[in-house]
Amino acid sequence: xxxxxxxxxxxxxxxxxxxxxxxxxxxxxxxxxxxxxxxxxxxxxxxxxxxxxxxxxxxxxxxxxxxxxxxxxxxxxxxxxxxxxxxxxxxxxxxxxxxxxxxxxxxxxxxxxxxxxxxxxxxxxxxxxxxxxxxxxxxxxxxxxxxxxxxxxxxxxxxxxxxxxxxxxxxxxxxxxxxxxxxxxxxxxxxxxxxxxxxxxxxxxxxxxxxxxxxxxxxxxxxxxxxxxxxxxxxxxxxxxxxxxxxxxxxxxxxxxxxxxxxxxxxxxxxxxxxxxxxxxxxxxxxxxxxxxxxxxxxxxxxxxxxxxxxxxxxxxxxxxxx
Numbered sequence: 005x006x007x008x009x010x011x012x013x014x015x016x017x018x019x020x021x022x023x024x025x026x027x028x029x030x031x032x033x034x035x036x037x038x039x040x041x042x043x044x045x046x047x048x049x050x051x052x053x054x055x056x057x058x059x060x061x062x063x064x065x066x067x068x069x070x071x072x073x074x075x076x077x078x079x080x081x082x083x084x085x086x087x088x089x090x091x092x093x094x095x096x097x098x099x100x101x102x103x104x105x106x107x108x109x110x111x112x113x114x115x116x117x118x119x120x121x122x123x124x125x126x127x128x129x130x131x132x133x134x135x136x137x138x139x140x141x142x143x144x145x146x147x148x149x150x151x152x153x154x155x156x157x158x159x160x161x162x163x164x165x166x167x168x169x170x171x172x173x174x175x176x177x178x179x180x181x182x183x184x185x186x187x188x189x190x191x192x193x194x195x196x197x198x199x200x201x202x203x204x205x206x207x208x209x210x211x212x213x214x215x216x217x218x219x220x221x222x223x224x225x226x227x228x229x230x231x232x233x234x235x236x237x238x239x240x241x242x243x244x245x246x247x248x249x250x251x252x253x254x255x256x257x258x259x260x261x262x263x264x265x266x267x268x269x270x271x272x273x274x275x276x277x278x279x280x281x282x283x284x285x286x287x288x289x290x291x292x293x294x295x296x297x298x299x300x301x302x303x304x305x306x307x308x309x310x311x312x313x314x315x316x317x318x319x320x321x322x323x324x325x326x327x
Contacts, residue, residue, distance in 0.1 A: 007070035007106035008305050013053030016105075016306040021070045024110045026083035034089050034113045036079030038326040040125035041104040042296070043312045044133065045158060046246040047073040049223060051309045054248070071103030074324070076132040078125040079109070086113030088275075094121050096131045097278050105305055105324065117278035120286065126299045126323040127292055133321070134284060135277040137163040140218075140244055141171060143267055147216055148172035153234065154193075155201045155227055156220035157184040159295070159321040160244065162191040164218050166291065167284075169193075177214060179204045183317050190294055201230035208234055215239045222246040225253060232258045243268040299323045 005023040008016045026035050050073040077099040081089050089095060098115035119128050137160065141147075152173045154164045157180035169176050169192025178184055178193040179201055188196040197204050201221070213236035221227045222245020231241050232255055241264060259266065271277060285291060297320040300308035305324055312322050 005107035007103075008302065009070050010051065010068040010072060012068075014051060014306070014310070016309075018303070019070060021106075023108050029083060029085040029110065031085055032113050033085050033110055034081050034095075034116065035083040036077070036095070036099075036109050036111055036116075037082050038077060038079045038104055038106065038109060039094070040078040040129045040326055041074045041099075041324045042076040042126075042129040042132070043074065043309060043322045043324070044076055045160065045222065045312075047075075048309070048313055049248060052313065069103060071099075071101070071106035071109060073102050074104040075099045075102045076129050077104040077109070077111070078119075078129045079111075082108070084113065089113050089116065093118060094125075095119070096128050097135075097274060098132065105302065105326075107326070115274040117275045117282070119278075119282050123285075123292065125327075126325050127296050129323055130291075130295050130321055131278055131281040131285065133160055134163055134281040135274065136160070136271045137167050137244075138280050138284060139271045139273070139277045140164075140242060140269070141167050143269060144216065144242060145240060145265075146172075149174045150215040151175040151177070151213075151236075152216040152218070153177040153179060153214040154218045154220055155179045155204075155231060155234075156222075156245065157182065157193070157196075158220070158315055161218070161220035162187065162193075162295070162320060164220055164244070165193045166191045166288070168216075168218075170284075170288070173216075182315050186317060187294060187320070190290060201227045201234075205230040205234040213237075213239070217241050219243045219245050223248045225249060228252055229255060232262075232264070235262065235264060238263045240265045240267065294320070296321045296323045299325055302326050 081093040095116040100112040157178045177195045179197045183198045217231045
């Protein structure tokens with residue numbers, strides 16, 4: 005079968021590798037013929053050369069493997085050892101091997117769910133990040149009537165803005181270096197701030213501080229401090245961004261003196277939240293037309309990643325068509 009392999013930082017090549025054997029599926033696994041994938045911000049450090057403990061390499065740190073790095077996937081079940089998935093099902097969710105840029109993959113069936121097949125695969129792939137956001141917002145206190153801020157208005161941050169507004173937030177502030185004024189209203193953003201997080205946080209007066217701040221950037225330590233500086237007394241911070249460092253410095257005195265709550269966490273109950281995402285998208289169909297802004301053929305996956313590394317106005321989620 006074909007697969008794309010990250011042969012060097014920033015460089016993919018098409019290779020031929022043995023296809024996985026359906027007879028070797030472990031309990032709970034399924035064999036998928038991939039239809040589409042999408043680039044997550046957590047994939048980008050690996051594209052740029054950061055190592056990753058690949059699950060198929062027994063925990064060793066690797067920089068490349070067939071199909072890596074991509075976990076957001078839509079595919080057709082071609083063999084199953086999972087009770088809830090049968091041959092011919094179209095499913096969306098997590099490629100548990102982070103190896104979705106390949107013709108056929110083995111994945112954990114517990115991280116996959118069916119979806120409305122009227123959606124094109126390159127659009128349906130948005131249900132995976134939406135599921136992650138819905139799960140995260142479920143962990144927050146009730147946001148009804150509150151001012152909330154989302155630091156980072158990339159594909160994940162925009163979904164946070166929309167979901168928080170739909171949950172009753174009174175005023176949603178979206179902060180990003182890239183101007184998102186073109187879609188702020190669509191994603192529920194009441195106040196679009198085009199600035200770095202540190203400049204935004206420093207500009208806030210006592211009465212301007214949001215009661216909830218979501219960190220949706222990750223990959224560096226500074227935005228955590230910006231969120232601590234920005235949030236109101238007694239407020240709540242949700243750290244969603246992926247950390248590139250094992251240890252983050254946190255101003256504990258600020259956390260203590262402002263009586264703050266800090267939350268974070270990975271998405272669990274994946275089938276349930278994928279189903280919730282399908283319901284949410286059906287209730288908010290306008291998202292289908294704008295969230296995936298660019299679709300690249302799999303032969304141009306390198307160009308797709310290069311675009312994702314350099315976000316700009318009018319660019320949101322980037323999907324890969326595997327057909």
